Amino acid sequence: MAMKHAGVSAIRALCSSPSLTRRVHSTAGSKKIVGVFYKGNEYAELNPNFVGTVERGLGIRDWLESQGHHYVVTDDKEGPDCELEKHLSDLHVLITTPFHPAYVTAERIKKAKNLQLLLTAGIGSDHIDLKAAAEAGLTVAEVTGSNVVSVAEDELMRILILVRNFLPGYHQVINGDWNVAGIAHRAYDLEGKTVGTIGAGRIGRLLLQRLKPFNCNLLYHDRVKIDLELEVQTGAKFEEDLDAMLPKCDIIVLNTPLTEKTRGMLDKERISKMKKGVLIVNNARGALVNTQAVADACASGHIGGYSGDVWFPQPAPKDHPWRYMPNQAMTPHISGTTIDAQLRYAAGTKDMLDRYFKGEEFPLQNYIVKEGVLAPQYR
Amino acid sequence: MAMKHAGVSAIRALCSSPSLTRRVHSTAGSKKIVGVFYKGNEYAELNPNFVGTVERGLGIRDWLESQGHHYVVTDDKEGPDCELEKHLSDLHVLITTPFHPAYVTAERIKKAKNLQLLLTAGIGSDHIDLKAAAEAGLTVAEVTGSNVVSVAEDELMRILILVRNFLPGYHQVINGDWNVAGIAHRAYDLEGKTVGTIGAGRIGRLLLQRLKPFNCNLLYHDRVKIDLELEVQTGAKFEEDLDAMLPKCDIIVLNTPLTEKTRGMLDKERISKMKKGVLIVNNARGALVNTQAVADACASGHIGGYSGDVWFPQPAPKDHPWRYMPNQAMTPHISGTTIDAQLRYAAGTKDMLDRYFKGEEFPLQNYIVKEGVLAPQYR
Numbered sequence: 144m145a146m147k148h149a150g151v152s153a154i155r156a157l158c159s160s161p162s163l164t165r166r167v168h169s170t171a172g173s174k175k176i177v178g179v180f181y182k183g184n185e186y187a188e189l190n191p192n193f194v195g196t197v198e199r200g201l202g203i204r205d206w207l208e209s210q211g212h213h214y215v216v217t218d219d220k221e222g223p224d225c226e227l228e229k230h231l232s233d234l235h236v237l238i239t240t241p242f243h244p245a246y247v248t249a250e251r252i253k254k255a256k257n258l259q260l261l262l263t264a265g266i267g268s269d270h271i272d273l274k275a276a277a278e279a280g281l282t283v284a285e286v287t288g289s290n291v292v293s294v295a296e297d298e299l300m301r302i303l304i305l306v307r308n309f310l311p312g313y314h315q316v317i318n319g320d321w322n323v324a325g326i327a328h329r330a331y332d333l334e335g336k337t338v339g340t341i342g343a344g345r346i347g348r349l350l351l352q353r354l355k356p357f358n359c360n361l362l363y364h365d366r367v368k369i370d371l372e373l374e375v376q377t378g379a380k381f382e383e384d385l386d387a388m389l390p391k392c393d394i395i396v397l398n399t400p401l402t403e404k405t406r407g408m409l410d411k412e413r414i415s416k417m418k419k420g421v422l423i424v425n426n427a428r429g430a431l432v433n434t435q436a437v438a439d440a441c442a443s444g445h446i447g448g449y450s451g452d453v454w455f456p457q458p459a460p461k462d463h464p465w466r467y468m469p470n471q472a473m474t475p476h477i478s479g480t481t482i483d484a485q486l487r488y489a490a491g492t493k494d495m496l497d498r499y500f501k502g503e504e505f506p507l508q509n510y511i512v513k514e515g516v517l518a519p520q521y522r
Numbered sequence: 523m524a525m526k527h528a529g530v531s532a533i534r535a536l537c538s539s540p541s542l543t544r545r546v547h548s549t550a551g552s553k554k555i556v557g558v559f560y561k562g563n564e565y566a567e568l569n570p571n572f573v574g575t576v577e578r579g580l581g582i583r584d585w586l587e588s589q590g591h592h593y594v595v596t597d598d599k600e601g602p603d604c605e606l607e608k609h610l611s612d613l614h615v616l617i618t619t620p621f622h623p624a625y626v627t628a629e630r631i632k633k634a635k636n637l638q639l640l641l642t643a644g645i646g647s648d649h650i651d652l653k654a655a656a657e658a659g660l661t662v663a664e665v666t667g668s669n670v671v672s673v674a675e676d677e678l679m680r681i682l683i684l685v686r687n688f689l690p691g692y693h694q695v696i697n698g699d700w701n702v703a704g705i706a707h708r709a710y711d712l713e714g715k716t717v718g719t720i721g722a723g724r725i726g727r728l729l730l731q732r733l734k735p736f737n738c739n740l741l742y743h744d745r746v747k748i749d750l751e752l753e754v755q756t757g758a759k760f761e762e763d764l765d766a767m768l769p770k771c772d773i774i775v776l777n778t779p780l781t782e783k784t785r786g787m788l789d790k791e792r793i794s795k796m797k798k799g800v801l802i803v804n805n806a807r808g809a810l811v812n813t814q815a816v817a818d819a820c821a822s823g824h825i826g827g828y829s830g831d832v833w834f835p836q837p838a839p840k841d842h843p844w845r846y847m848p849n850q851a852m853t854p855h856i857s858g859t860t861i862d863a864q865l866r867y868a869a870g871t872k873d874m875l876d877r878y879f880k881g882e883e884f885p886l887q888n889y890i891v892k893e894g895v896l897a898p899q900y901r
Contacts, residue, residue: 186707193707242702293711296736300682307676307860309683310692312831312853316845321837321854323621328565328572332672332862356732357675452691458700466695474691475700481686483711 174235175257176207176496178216178264179227181243195240195485201264203493210500220245231255236499238492241267242476244457249275260499261512264488265479266290268511269401269428273521280515286491287508288345290479294426295349297452297478298396302354304472305422305448306333306394329447334358339392341385341408342399342427343369350396351377364388365399389413394422397451401428402521411436414445425451426478438464441471452478553614554636555586555875557595557643558606560622574619574864580643582872589879599624607633615639615878617871620646621855623836628654639878640891643867644669644858647890648780648807652900659894665870666887667724669858673805674728676831676857677775681733683851684801684827685712685773708826713737718771720764720787721778721806722748729775730756743767744778768792773801776830780807781900790815793824804830805857817843820850831857 183196194202200216207214215234219226220243227245231254239245240263247261252275261271263285276283304310308330315322338354339362340347348369351361354377361379363369368381382388385408389395395417399405409423409432423446425432434455440446450472454463457476465473495505510518562575573581579595586593594613598605599622606624610633618624619642626640631654640650642664655662683689687709694701717733718741719726727748730740733756740758742748747760761767764787768774774796778784788802788811802825804811813834819825829851833842836855844852874884889897 181702181706183703183707184701186703190707193703195706196703242706292713296682296712297686300679300686300688303675303679303682304688307679307857309679309853312856313689313851315854316838316850316852319840319845322563323560323854323856323859324562324565324572324575326854326856327560327574327621327859327861327864328562328569330856330860332860333675334671334862353735356734459695461698466698471695472692473695474688475694475702475705477691477702477705477709478686480702480706481709481711482706483713485706 173211173213174500175213175215175230175233176236176238177227177230177234178214178238179220179243179245180216180218180240180264182218190482192482192486194489195242195264195480201238201489201492203489203496206493207496212500218243228254231258233257236260236262236496238262238264239270240264240480240488241270242457242480244270246456247271247276252276252279252281260284262492262495263511264492265484266294267400267428269430271511273512273517277512277515277517281512282505282510282514283512284495284505284509285511286488286495287506289488289491290481290484291345291349293481293484294346294478295353298346298350298398298424298426299353301424301426301450301472302338302394302396302422303333305424305450305470306331306336308448310472333394336360336393337362337391338394338396339363339382339388340396340398341388342397343379344398344400346426347396347398348373348377350398351379362388362391386413386416389417391418392421393418394424397423397425397427397431399427399431400520401430406430407433409433409437411439414440417445419445420447421445422448423450425449425453427451427453429453429455429457434464438468441468446470448472452476552590552592553879554592554594554609554612555615555617556606556609556613557593557617558599558622558624559595559597559619559643561597569861571861571865573868574621574643574859580617580868580871582868582875585872586875591879597622610634610637612636615641615875617641617643618649619643619859619867620649621836621859623649625835626650626655631655631658631660639663641871641874642890643871644863645673646779646807648809650890652891652896656891656894656896660891661884661889661893662891663874663884663888664890665867665874666885668867668870669860669863670724670728672860672863673725673857674732677725677729677777677803677805678732680803680805680829680851681717681773681775681801682712684803684829684849685710685715687827689851712773715739715772716741716770717773717775718742718761718767719775719777720767721776722758723777723779725805726775726777727752727756729777730758741767741770765792765795768796770797771800772797773803776802776804776806776810778806778810779899780809785809786812788812788816790818793819796824798824799826800824801827802829804828804832806830806832808832808834808836813843817847820847825849827851831855 180197183198187198197216197218217226235257249272261283266285268283312326337360343363343365362382363379364382364385448470452474559576562577566577576595576597596605628651640662645664647662691705716739722742722744741761742758743761743764827849831853
């Protein structure tokens with residue numbers, strides 16, 4: 144794929160934007176690969192499969208270096224003097240993750256004159272300016288499917304934590320208290336409740352399957368209907384109009400990618416039309432919702448509980464309002480980086496690098512931008 | 523049933539223990555009913571369906587009083603001067619719950635000369651000395667099925683909380699931190715793990731059904747095999763020998779009643795034979811496990827996480843070691859007292875009282891002790 148890519152870029156360079164000409168200069172041989180991961184620190188050595196860290200670098204260093212490539216890993220990704228900035232001028236491949244996102248701006252893409260390939264170890268490329276990446280003729284790809292099960296499981300956990308009012312009980316335990324009423328007055332069964340997912344892609348569909356035995360009323364909104372077989376299997380009903388679905392839901396789960404169309408989609412007005420006490424689970428992206436509108440609705444009680452692992456920006460600053468709002472069950476961005484997921488996205492990243500070195504195509508579903516062309520769902 | 527019961531007791535009295543003669547003196551008319559529930563306090567009025575409290579008394583006061591019965595409710599259940607003790611001498615029916623258990627000892631049964639019926643608003647009667655109750659010719663019954671869904675859902679929540687290492691992430695959020703590695707190094711997917719349930723009665727079977735879409739390796743131990751249809755549906759494999767099953771499990775869930783045979787069944791020796799890092803969920807009864815052995819194994823890391831809502835005694839004292847052990851995800855006894863469950867066990871209790879007043883049989887599965895005879899599973 145690398146050589147093909149260089150070829151395509153060369154042709155483009157002849158007939159379109161002059162910025163594309165830089166692609167031609169990359170060689171097919173030794174590559175400089177930079178990976179930006181979270182630090183394992185004292186935890187790095189505690190688990191032999193904990194490969195998603197700076198210390199372990201997806202476990203691909205020996206393999207890369209044995210082929211003559213240069214591999215740099217860092218967690219230092221912010222500001223003009225960070226480690227990432229130092230390598231922008233001569234890297235060919237940049238590996239990032241959603242869990243500790245290196246924001247790949249138009250400015251950074253401009254600086255990275257040799258950059259050909261942006262790989263997400265995980266799923267999601269919204270930390271990358273896709274328009275700028277496409278204009279620069281780059282390829283952007285993720286390890287689609289690598290952590291969809293991980294995220295769907297985590298969503299079901301969060302639904303239950305909110306519906307059953309788990310955290311006030313836990314706080315009583317660690318605070319030496321015992322007050323069943325303080326929990327029970329707003330603890331419910333999931334059974335019989337209406338759960339709506341905004342988005343029924345890979346993760347949303349896995350969630351619907353896992354929700355099926357709970358005997359809920361399942362709804363989903365997406366651009367298109369899911370397979371009839373899955374609809375029959377899960378009993379989920381298609382809701383073409385998002386604004387018609389939301390007021391029906393006791394629980395709303397976000398399962399849609401962050402794009403310019405979906406940014407801030409759950410704003411103050413939409414939240415106000417939801418049921419009083421609605422529970423919201425968001426493991427998709429923090430910027431899908433209006434931060435302050437969510438915090439205000441949790442404070443007023445209109446939102447009865449909000450749980451998720453995605454924030455904007457990440458890491459969340461110490462004064463992020465979601466840390467302090469009532470009835471939150473938040474964590475850092477974790478759902479897609481279980482040990483099982485790390486092993487899968489490390490293997491998927493290695494596979495794409497291997498194909499890149501050999502000039503082969505990636506699995507089609509992995510492409511976000513293929514040699515300058517955005518995948519349909521991102522247009 | 524009340525009249526039948528009196529009749530049976532009278533016959534027994536003629537030919538066996540003289541203690542049974544007291545039953546004959548109870549009249550078929552006005553009854554004194556005492557209910558021991560947890561207090562709602564400031565939460566009592568927050569939810570119109572919050573009926574399981576002292577303040578709401580299952581919502582049956584008007585109905586009882588309109589029929590000429592006397593209804594006393596209290597949460598004061600401990601010690602010789604408590605409110606419950608004051609009413610023992612003349613009550614006919616005592617309603618208790620597992621969430622705020624009034625311990626019905628042989629001594630209390632002896633004092634309660636008019637007592638005929640012990641009803642559990644919920645499931646489980648291990649807070650009652652069943653042998654003494656049987657010897658006194660009493661009937662003990664629960665609202666079987668009233669909260670099995672509630673408890674099974676809660677168990678799945680706890681499995682996910684432990685497997686995915688939720689709480690350390692939540693603590694980071696409220697403490698102003700962000701350290702993905704501190705969570706991820708021991709966060710896993712549930713998929714592919716081996717989950718074993720000790721007991722596959724009503725709750726265990728509901729749990730197996732809810733676990734099915736998670737693609738785990740499901741095992742169960744019980745006295746008898748579950749229906750073939752359910753075994754095929756869930757893919758769960760029967761393990762006749764508990765000690766053979768335990769070392770295979772990544773996650774162990776307790777779903778067996780507390781009896782003299784099961785008390786302390788998970789002791790130091792059995793725990794030592796489990797996998798290192800095993801996760802244990804116990805919403806059944808605290809006394810099924812050895813308290814200190816669990817705390818020690820959590821401290822050593824042999825148990826990787828322990829979550830449940832049952833303790834011994836309840837309320838758990840401030841110095842109960844489970845409040846302070848690492849990797850616990852405990853709550854007060856709550857899983858069976860969701861609002862949905864309260865509505866069901868209030869209705870089930872009312873139904874049994876109605877049948878008692880009319881001299882009718884209860885639903886067969888509700889009996890723990892029927893007029894002095896223990897149900898088979900409690901023998």
